Amino acid sequence: MTTTDWPLSSYLELGALASAVPCARLHARQVLWEWGLAVLTDTVGLVVSELVTNGIQASAGVIGSWYQGQWAAGIPPVRLWLCSDREKVLVEVWDGNEQKPQTQEVDLEADGGRGLLLVETLCAEWGTYMPENSTGKCVWAVVTKRNRL
Numbered sequence: 001m002t003t004t005d006w007p008l009s010s011y012l013e014l015g016a017l018a019s020a021v022p023c024a025r026l027h028a029r030q031v032l033w034e035w036g037l038a039v040l041t042d043t044v045g046l047v048v049s050e051l052v053t054n055g056i057q058a059s060a061g062v063i064g065s066w067y068q069g070q071w072a073a074g075i076p077p078v079r080l081w082l083c084s085d086r087e088k089v090l091v092e093v094w095d096g097n098e099q100k101p102q103t104q105e106v107d108l109e110a111d112g113g114r115g116l117l118l119v120e121t122l123c124a125e126w127g128t129y130m131p132e133n134s135t136g137k138c139v140w141a142v143v144t145k146r147n148r149l
Contacts (some may be wrong), residue, residue, distance in 0.1 A: 006083030006090055008035050014052070014078045016059035016095070024052045024080050031082050032089070040089055043122050043148040044082070047091050047141050050115035052078055054139065055095035065096035069133040076136065088124065088144040095135040100128045122147055 010031045014020035028048045032041050055078040065076035076096030083090040101116055119126050119141050126141035 008084040008086065010082045012080045014080065016056045016075050016078050018056065020056060020078055021049055021052050024048050024078075026090075027080070030081055032036055035084055035086070037086070037089065039082060039145065040143055040148050043143050044089050046149070047119055047122060048080065048093075050119050051091060051093040051139050051141065052080060054115055055093045058095045058097035058099065058101075062096045065108060066133065066135045067094075067096075068131075087149055088142055090140060090142050092138050092140040092149060093136045094131065094134075094136055095146075098130065098137055099133055100137060101139060122149070 012021060012027050025045045025048055026046050029041050032038055032044060059075055062076055079094040081092040117138045123141040124144045124147055128137050128139050130137055
């Protein structure tokens, strides 16, 4: 996936902190309202929450990262892109950890571990890629009007 293929786009860089999740969700809500896609707000908000949460968890323990050819010491931020062609929304989240996410078997007793299963269920498609000149990964998901909550 590449964000240049989408006419509408928004970018937000967040600290890898738990407080980033509601900030990312609020950002998504406002952007979708501005784009006239409020009908997708709940689904996109949930996908953003799950992917940003995973990005924050993946960043724990990372002590530096390359991004677009520049080195930065310390815990890397989490980067969020929202893009749209006015029919569907692409959500992309970058974190500094190169380990690709994997869906897990659902443990009904566990407090977590269902995020990617939710993303897989709610989205038309999703995946990961390694960006050029950067460490880490981007996890992306496409929400369509057919897949909304």
